[in-house]
Amino acid sequence: MPGLKICVAGVGAMGGMLAGMLARTDVDLSLVARGETLRTLREKGLTVHDGQSARIVRCAANTRAPDTVQDVVILAAKSQQLPALAACVSHAVGPQTLVVPVVNGLPWWMTLPTGSPCGAARACVDPGGELARAFPPARVVGCVAYAFASLDAPAVVRSAKAPTLVLGRVQGGNADDPEVAALVQVLDAAGVVITRSPDIRCDVWAKLAVNLATNPLSVVCEETLGGLVAAPPTRQVVRDMLEEAVTIGRACGFGPLRSVDEQLGSIAVADGHRTSMLQDYQAGRALELDAIGYAVMRVGAVCGVAMPVTATILRLADFKAARPDRQGNR
Known part of the structure; x- marks a missing residue:
């Protein structure tokens, strides 16, 4: 869907690969990074090796998300980095923003239902409750990523195969969900293989x-x-x-x-x-x-x-x- 404002927060192997693919579409793309990764993005751009050639991608990069509300915020960081990342992007999450955590491990949103066995793990994945407060479950699209990506250096990503993302609403939504359908359309145009799940858990x-x-x-x-x-x-x-x-x-x-x-x-x-x-x-x-x-x-x-x-x-x-x-x- 043209014109979607998408912020990729975290430019490691997975975030960098997705950013490089999304940059080939006509979305309004921004990146959140820090340290040497941010310096490299600003000075040299994002380098994406696809197994045959290397591309240089240049787009807006900062330590925080844009001040304008985003249509989609993709969280692509290590689980222990998510609370700090939430503080950098929560201002860009509005009532209609989709939040897509592309993370390993047990995601914080699976620990939210009161009385569920997964609730016992909340202290491991969201000890201060920052993620639960920043990202309402109704706006979260659960994601499982299957990808073979690596980080050669800050802002230098290597992946010879397109990733597969399995997507599903954490709360509500259905097979005809127009918001998720718009996101799927963009990711598909970027070359990401998409599967939609009726029960993402x-x-x-x-x-x-x-x-x-x-x-x-x-x-x-x-x-x-x-x-x-x-x-x-x-x-x-x-x-x-x-x-x-x-x-x-x-x-x-x-x-x-x-x-x-x-x-x-x-x-x-x-x-x-x-x-x-x-x-x-x-x-x-x-x-x-x-x-x-x-x-x-x-x-x-x-x-x-x-x-x-x-x-x-x-x-x-x-x-x-x-x-x-x-x-x-x-």
Whole structure:
């Protein structure tokens, strides 16, 4: 839909890839970034490598969203960065703005229903309640992203394949929702593969199970996705963690969920891809262990599901992340 005002807040691998694709359409695009990423965006633009060539994208970039109310705000940051990001964009969220969190782990909006098992994880993903206050659930479009993107340097993104986004209203909406339809039209024009979900919570949990079973383990082993499932010892660990996560999902009523064997097959297809958590670990950045790991363990405790394998791997990942010789801790 021409003329949509879209703000992409967070220009890492995922945000940068989406921004680069949206820049090919006629939307009014703005970016929110900080530090070296913002300096690079202003001085050199956003560099997008698509596997065949590199493009330079130039558009408005600042530390906060434009003062004008946006039609769409895409949150593309690490879960622990979202509260600070909310303060930079909440002024641009109006009564008709769609907020699309493209994040890993358990999203804050799934912890909002009073009495739900996921509510036990609120302290892991929105401890101060900033996200719940800034983004009304009725304006949030849940999103699950399947993408193989990496960040070569600040504002330099690499991805050889178009991402797939699964979208669904968090609250209300239906298959004929005109607001979501307008967003889908723009993303489709940008080259993003879109699937609409009747219950986005199920899609979130399906992706979360895979993230939980692979991201922390990839840090512990410093191994790619393909490597984790190719070696029998680590493949069994991935299987065990998937079983634990899927059991919790079913206890919460999220279904149907794919079988563990199907999920293992989809992981193997990723082959040499480094998980986002491994990329963060090797770059000395903070890890999303709360949203991807400990949040799920809190839900599991409420559901009465033991997670011994997950607990062990999370402790080992925490140990590696805290090592004094790790880049970023020196």
